Amino acid sequence: MADRYDTEETGMSSAAVLGPTLTFLTSLAGTGRALEFAIGTGRVGVPLRERGVPVVGIELSEHMVAVLRRKMDEDMLPVALGDMATTIVPGEFTLVYLVYNTITNLLTQDEQVECFRNAARHLAPGGRYVVELGVPPLRLLPPGQVAVPFDVSERHLGFDTFDLVEQILVSHHLTRDGEDGRYRRGSSRHRYAWPAELDLMARIAGLELERRVADWDGAPFTQDSPKHISVWRKPI
Numbered sequence: 491m492a493d494r495y496d497t498e499e500t501g502m503s504s505a506a507v508l509g510p511t512l513t514f515l516t517s518l519a520g521t522g523r524a525l526e527f528a529i530g531t532g533r534v535g536v537p538l539r540e541r542g543v544p545v546v547g548i549e550l551s552e553h554m555v556a557v558l559r560r561k562m563d564e565d566m567l568p569v570a571l572g573d574m575a576t577t578i579v580p581g582e583f584t585l586v587y588l589v590y591n592t593i594t595n596l597l598t599q600d601e602q603v604e605c606f607r608n609a610a611r612h613l614a615p616g617g618r619y620v621v622e623l624g625v626p627p628l629r630l631l632p633p634g635q636v637a638v639p640f641d642v643s644e645r646h647l648g649f650d651t652f653d654l655v656e657q658i659l660v661s662h663h664l665t666r667d668g669e670d671g672r673y674r675r676g677s678s679r680h681r682y683a684w685p686a687e688l689d690l691m692a693r694i695a696g697l698e699l700e701r702r703v704a705d706w707d708g709a710p711f712t713q714d715s716p717k718h719i720s721v722w723r724k725p726i
């Protein structure tokens with residue numbers, strides 16, 4: 491997956507998506523340092539560093555970090571290998587951020603709360619924690635239906651299945667690989683959470699909601715927004 495990540499995610503790596511993301515994060519970092527939880531291949535962290543923000547990463551997968559290292563070395567962008575819910579890196583940060591739905595990779599409420607606590611632990615007073623996350627797509631799941639398709643195209647079939655009791659969503663992908671027409675099957679497991687649950691997690695971690703918007707351009711968050719970007723602040 492690490493080798494395919496940057497090529498498959500051209501949409502998320504496009505200037506149209508990354509430009510507003512970087513502007514948003516740069517202004518919150520100010521003159522301080524930024525910590526990216528689950529930095530992956532550095533899709534966001536590398537260009538943020540290039541904009542002059544000192545960035546440190548935490549990442550579970552050494553394969554993802556190996557891809558990041560093709561773009562930037564350790565002196566410019568240090569990365570600690572470990573779990574973002576528990577790994578501690580030295581120093582204080584004005585910004586901790588966790589983007590692209592990645593909090594859902596923590597599969598229990600306890601782990602997600604620990605992740606909020608770990609963000610708060612790294613923040614300087616007045617610092618911000620930013621999370622980018624989809625609103626659970628449950629309005630698309632009528633009673634009695636078990637799956638919701640999210641992409642039906644020539645190259646890719648994607649659908650989500652839900653465990654409403656455990657708040658688990660599994661994304662299933664069938665992707666056509668080569669010219670022979672064969673499909674590669676993959677799936678990923680996520681714990682979804684509503685914005686209000688995240689606000690309680692923030693409160694448990696001693697953080698206060700400062701802002702919630704629908705996208706990196708700052709559009710208002712409404713009841714129809716498919717995702718949110720939330721900013722919590724550590725009190726001074």
Ligand SMILES: C[S@@+](CC[C@H](N)C(=O)[O-])C[C@H]1O[C@@H](n2cnc3c(N)ncnc32)[C@H](O)[C@@H]1O
Pocket residue numbers: 527528529530531532533534548549550551554572573574575589590592595596
């Ligand atoms: C969707 S990618 C996002 C990567 C990057 N933040 C971006 O926006 O492109 C999810 C990343 O989270 C990492 N990850 C998953 N669980 C993690 C955990 N508990 N701690 C640290 N990293 C984790 C995965 O290895 C993967 O690199």
